[in-house]
């Protein structure tokens with residue numbers, strides 16, 4: 001394999017992890033990292049903290065913790081900040097979200113209480129079910145973007161941070177596909193000055209982050225990083241961006257199961273997925289406009305894995321239905337059911353049932369941490385624009401225009417780990433494995 005030497009700046013000083021949105025997911029992340037740093041808990045579910053990867057040949061027995069070989073920011077050097085439409089500090093917001101035991105929250109109350117939300121950029125047209133008072137005002141959207149940029153600079157200065165990353169942990173906005181205003185940086189900036197109604201708050205944060213050369217990761221289905229203007233700006237500002245929508249519960253399992261069925265050439269007639277969820281995210285998603293955004297990111301997964309084009313006899317007529325019902329008694333503890341109608345040899349039908357009783361924010365928090373640390377790594381490695389190697393974390397991974405996204409979880413992991421090997425000048429692993437049997441693989 002030909003290897004390009006990558007020069008990665010060391011992770012010196014403090015890293016600010018900034019989250020637009022300080023709700024269930026964000027506060028579960030803050031609390032988790034504080035608890036880990038105090039030795040109270042373990043960062044389970046985080047590839048950056050607990051993941052191991054093989055380096056070199058299988059015969060070398062080098063199976064190493066990722067964080068021991070990749071120059072990632074240390075958790076002790078992380079500082080959290082965020083924006084929210086509600087003025088509650090992170091301790092109050094975490095207590096309200098009821099994801100973590102109050103007993104744990106009491107042990108980290110001083111640290112959590114210090115994290116206070118900056119005033120949010122908010123627009124009721126994009127999120128219908130909630131409203132709050134901690135909101136910025138400005139004469140146009142450009143002024144709001146400038147205010148977010150100023151917040152970032154002030155945060156870095158006041159908290160003695162060297163670098164920042166931004167991960168969107170805010171609510172899901174009403175689905176609004178790209179319009180003419182999103183086609184170039186020039187048209188987007190004009191739109192900001194003219195208060196174009198098609199520009200959403202999350203796009204304003206994305207723009208502000210990139211302008212400040214702060215890597216941006218989109219944890220929701222909001223349409224932002226895939227827009228041509230954002231990629232153009234990210235290239236220009238040499239800033240990594242990635243998205244969209246954390247891949248946590250039902251979709252995570254879909255991207256494990258579906259490739260398995262396809263790899264065995266098992267046919268699929270239908271996949272019915274339903275969920276009940278009772279947290280604030282569920283309340284926001286109860287609005288049809290916000291649900292539409294989620295439906296888009298949740299639905300694309302199967303279309304891609306079960307390609308009609310490549311397997312017309314197996315996947316031409318899949319009926320894929322996705323439902324999310326807001327059901328307050330369950331809070332953050334989502335329950336998902338999947339019924340999968342499959343068919344095998346000679347067309348004989350079979351069924352699979354999956355019942356996943358998960359905890360939404362417990363699954364999402366480590367993803368936010370990994371995305372923040374890997375986006376910071378990408379920035380220090382001189383990467384810019386869309387970071388497809390972070391697809392592992394997303395329901396709707398954004399790839400370069402014209403390039404098909406990869407949804408298969410194991411392929412996504414291979415891509416992620418090979419990128420880490422590439423960054424650290426280690427051998428790229430292609431699993432051919434013929435050299436062990438004396439065949440020349442033609443490597444340099």
Ligand SMILES: NC(=O)c1ccc[n+]([C@@H]2O[C@H](COP(=O)([O-])OP(=O)(O)OC[C@H]3O[C@@H](n4cnc5c(N)ncnc54)[C@H](O)[C@@H]3O)[C@@H](O)[C@H]2O)c1
Nearest residue numbers: 021023024025084120170171172220246248280281360364
């Ligand atoms: N938990 C999961 O498993 C999971 C998986 C995939 C995606 N997500 C997405 O992550 C996001 C966060 O989820 P959550 O459970 O923490 O939701 P949440 O409702 O608890 O928190 C979202 C917070 O964002 C705030 N907010 C809304 N608009 C804002 C704005 N313009 N600026 C700043 N703050 C704003 C809200 O006030 C709220 O406090 C949602 O978009 C959700 O769809 C979550």
